[in-house]
Amino acid sequence: MLRSSAISGNVILEGAQVAVMGRGNTIAQGVRGLVIGDGITLNEDGIVTPRINGAAVQSSTYIANLTQTGTAAPTAIEISNNIGLVTWTRTSAGEYLGTPSSPFDALYTYVMINNVNHDHLTSAYINTDGNIVIITCNTSGHAHEDAILNNTTLEIRTY
CATH class of the missing domain: 2.60.40 (Immunoglobulin-like)
Structure with missing residues (x-):
């Protein structure tokens, strides 16, 4: 089952337990995590953010x-x-x-x-x-x- 929010454009697949702050993100089925930012893909449990305590996460x-x-x-x-x-x-x-x-x-x-x-x-x-x-x-x-x-x-x- 596919869940999507028309307001944020995020795609969150069935069974995902996530907090998403941003737009255009894709969250895989059954993952747990936190996503902060836009256009991010979360395929496994974890936290994805562009900064931690003000320091940029380089990728x-x-x-x-x-x-x-x-x-x-x-x-x-x-x-x-x-x-x-x-x-x-x-x-x-x-x-x-x-x-x-x-x-x-x-x-x-x-x-x-x-x-x-x-x-x-x-x-x-x-x-x-x-x-x-x-x-x-x-x-x-x-x-x-x-x-x-x-x-x-x-x-x-x-x-």
């Missing part, structure tokens, strides 16, 4: 919708990017590598990717070289497959 973001067909590398339509250039390649069937201009530190990087096909799984993480790894596989047999990314949203935040 950089890369948000893109990825599409991949055939044996081509994924193409990215960037929604937000203050991290820098990310170059996408296909390393093998259902496996893709995003190489940022400056490698990410996995300890201070948040990665979230959505699934767009109910018969497939999509995962993303930062590898030891600081690159983005995306894997798509079939839920039956777990074989890695191409052409699953279809306007799939990837969000990366560094702190």
Whole structure:
């Protein structure tokens, strides 16, 4: 079930227990937390705010919708990017590598990717070289497959 407020434009999915102060925020299903600010996505329990005790919380973001067909590398339509250039390649069937201009530190990087096909799984993480790894596989047999990314949203935040 989807709950939304016409006044604030916030989207709060079913089961979320949150306090939201701002507009245009998206809250995932079943999470608990506090959101202060505009245009924020809360995908796990926690507090998201641009400042704590007056000190700015620094983060950089890369948000893109990825599409991949055939044996081509994924193409990215960037929604937000203050991290820098990310170059996408296909390393093998259902496996893709995003190489940022400056490698990410996995300890201070948040990665979230959505699934767009109910018969497939999509995962993303930062590898030891600081690159983005995306894997798509079939839920039956777990074989890695191409052409699953279809306007799939990837969000990366560094702190």
